[in-house]
């Protein structure tokens with residue numbers, strides 16, 4: 001049984017046709033095609049607020065029309081107004097996994113969360129990550145993958161803080177760098193790490209190649225340290241060699 005808050009998520013997804021719950025008086029429900037206009041608006045606003053290209057992917061109505069029908073995406077609603085969205089989709093032939101997998105039917109992809117400013121800094125993204133992971137886990141998925149800009153501070157902190165490991169650094173289709181992050185949903189599959197030999201690498205724009213070097217040498221990012229600059233803590237999975 002996969003519990004989320006006080007609910008058995010398998011029951012939630014099976015028995016309530018329209019998948020609804022409340023958090024802080026806000027309705028959390030499955031996204032529908034009618035929500036796409038609002039989702040595009042929030043995406044555009046978010047990118048304007050971030051004030052820099054490459055931190056968050058522009059998402060068109062066509063993009064949403066491709067992912068919403070899978071039934072894994074979520075919107076937040078109050079007084080008939082959409083205040084945020086969170087996209088997820090099963091990896092498959094139309095949305096290949098970011099990191100190679102042997103069985104793509106068991107991998108879920110998280111494609112981004114965006115909130116209106118009044119919902120920020122209240123733990124929503126972390127909660128929505130947990131909800132989508134629990135949903136994937138409840139239907140037997142074993143892994144979730146996602147991409148995140150190394151410079152999207154909130155998102156990187158929330159993903160790594162939710163158990164995602166930084167596994168690769170790639171230039172995506174928009175030409176900006178993204179970490180590919182993975183979360184092994186079944187605890188027993190979670191890799192264990194060498195206790196010694198941790199590497200700490202600051203996230204500065206002119207030192208991204210250092211991150212590529214650690215990743216290329218078999219390290220994965222397992223924690224983010226906050227300070228005057230963010231630092232990624234890299235560790236090596238046990239048994240991966242030196």
Ligand SMILES: CC(C)(COP(=O)(O)OP(=O)(O)OC[C@H]1O[C@@H](n2cnc3c(N)ncnc32)[C@H](O)[C@@H]1OP(=O)(O)O)[C@@H](O)C(=O)NCCC(=O)NCCS
Pocket residue numbers: 046047050055056111112113114115116119120121122123124125126148152153154155157158226
């Ligand atoms: C990204 C987004 C969804 C995060 O929303 P949120 O749930 O409000 O997350 P928060 O802003 O509270 O950030 C989470 C963490 O980052 C930390 N953080 C945020 N900015 C920080 C900064 N500049 N320096 C250090 N830490 C920072 C917060 O303190 C918090 O840490 P904590 O959990 O240890 O307290 C929201 O900011 C948003 O909609 N942004 C626009 C769209 C976007 O960028 N989406 C992400 C792409 S996937």
